[in-house]
Amino acid sequence: MKGLGVKDDAVAVEVRSDAATGAAAVRGGPPGARSGRPARRRRQLVEASILPGLWVVVVVVFGLAEPSTFLTTRNFANIFGSQAVLLVLALGLSVPLLTGDFDLSAANTLAFAGMVTAILNVNHHWPVVVAGLVGIAIGAVVGFVNALVVVKLRKDSFIITLGTGTVLAGLTFWVSNSLTITGVSHGLTAWVFSNTFLGIPLEFWYGLAATLVVLYVVGLTPLGRRMLFVGQAREVARLTGVRTDRVRMGSLVVSGVVGALAGVLYLGTTGAADPSSGTAFLLPAFAAVFLGSTSIQPGRFNPLGTFVAVYFLSTGIAGLELLGAQSYIQQLFYGAALVLAVSVSAIGKRRASA
Template identity: 40%
Template sequence: MSPAPSSSSRRSLSGRLHGHFIGTYGLLALTVLLFLVFSLVLPDTFPTRDNVSSILSNQSIPAVLALGATIPIASGKFDLSLGYGLGLAHVLVLYLIVEAGWPWPLACLTVILGGTLAGAVNGVVVEFARIDSFIATLGTGSMMYAVTGWITDGSRIVPGPDGLPAAFTGLYDSRFLGLPLPAFYVLGLVVVLWLVLERLPFGRYLYVIGSNPRAAKIIGIPTHRYCVYAFAGSGTVVGFAGVLLAAQQQIGNPSVGLDYLLPAFVGVLLGSTTIKPGRANALGTLVAVTVLAVGLAGIGQLGAEFWATPLFNGGTLLIAVGLAGYSARRRLRPDTTATGRPPANQPAAAAGDEGGGAP
């Protein structure tokens, strides 16, 4: 007969299960809690259908951009050109429709394919020129901003008296099943990324590359190629987000894209602490964007000043990075009993103290 587990072992198991539950579903629970709190404080305005529709509509573009940023982050890379690319894409699609007279479907397709190409260029610069992704994408993003200024000559692109085609603006303004259509774009993109990252070899390769590039090369994964694919996928999503932004604003503003950069990274990094703690994942990003949307909508209705939004985003980013690092350390930390000693079937050296072992 096997010996009964000791009380310390049971406490250790209970603590691990509790920590796993909090790490996986804690942010989702926080979203529900925030919604309930704001609903109690603002019963006439917050828990209404109009407010929910407004949140879904206003946060759709940041959500799409955050999902695009999830792809290269899964491979351990950062794409700081997202905001610049978004600004260029939305200006370019309006330029093609308003100034060049292109049919709007062709203009949208061209911009999305252009986003794919720009993302692939980012990947090539990072992987084959061996430039750190922070520096490389900051440089290419600055070049995108220069192209945006060249196209607009520093001024806005304003449609003529007839305005933009109704079918084009309907990409953002339409409703489906009583909800804003962009919300369904976000859900569709989440499903696609979840399938790609969690169920297909492509996603598994990206996670291996992101966790240990050297091991990925040893087992035969073409790391350079898959990282280029990751940046190209991100660029495709950014191009699509630019089309939505153009349909929303209906005026080409050369500087608007940078406002979306910080919220996108806050969503991805905060999302990496939930659902699949320790790694960027589509469902986690969706939950993170939701809790940010609820929080911003609530403090906005409470009469917060204009500076509250960047303060909220910046503070949440710091918390997200801290939680992501803590989650990663917890995943790498070996199991111990309540006494702090490693279990009997684990060598003492694996316990990992300050002088060596797992971080």
């Protein structure tokens, strides 16, 4: 057992016996020995790439079924461009999910912030930048209220944010008189939707940038790793010196702000604020986050998974609609995806712990 090569062989042998008996192998090799653990890695890789693979399959199937309409740049520009609002919202609420809290109010924050921005801009002629900043500030306030009640008063985030979200829905209908506000400044729609880069509306690139930011913070900063521990084992985090309350409060504020930001994007996409938009976004956003958590890094809420899930879901829906399905297909598709995603990850977890 002097030479490295001999040691490597020993590791390989032990791992083979490990695969046969199911028992944990004795670690024998030097830290650099990477030869002896292909089984788990391969399984992880397969699991991680199921959803991206399905996405490719969906594209191919619809491409074969409807080559003339589905396989067009316009269709793809449409798919990529129209889903940025959903992506940003989903990324926002994946932050408190990562630290172990639900934010069911995020979609209604989107609707309310979008509505306030529209009203200030259209009815009161405020510059759209200022109106947008007010909308985003509202998101921060909503997030902070959620954080105070959930974290400081130690109440269940699911119920509290269901409540604050419903209050926001009521406020949205109140301030708008239940009307859709149209005629938002062209500056906003131009910088969100009309202007394109590489043929795809700018908002797609905003969504991509947001994905990369979350990816960086979660994966490559101490904060992100602390968030992971706060979500997975709060007491462990606390007893390792993590200020768990601050992390959780910060996460809820972030999802409020990002939800509001998604509201401003939504305003830029459609040029109008629809008071019922919150309801339409809530479930798809959760479906995307949970479906995304079965991919890329299975078992964890992760931004790349969310990104893939958003575009997988919208590609599927766009294809089915081209095949003649009505708009009810959205609810069928998103609802089923959420249930499937959660069930699949539960099965995966049971298998991992067995």
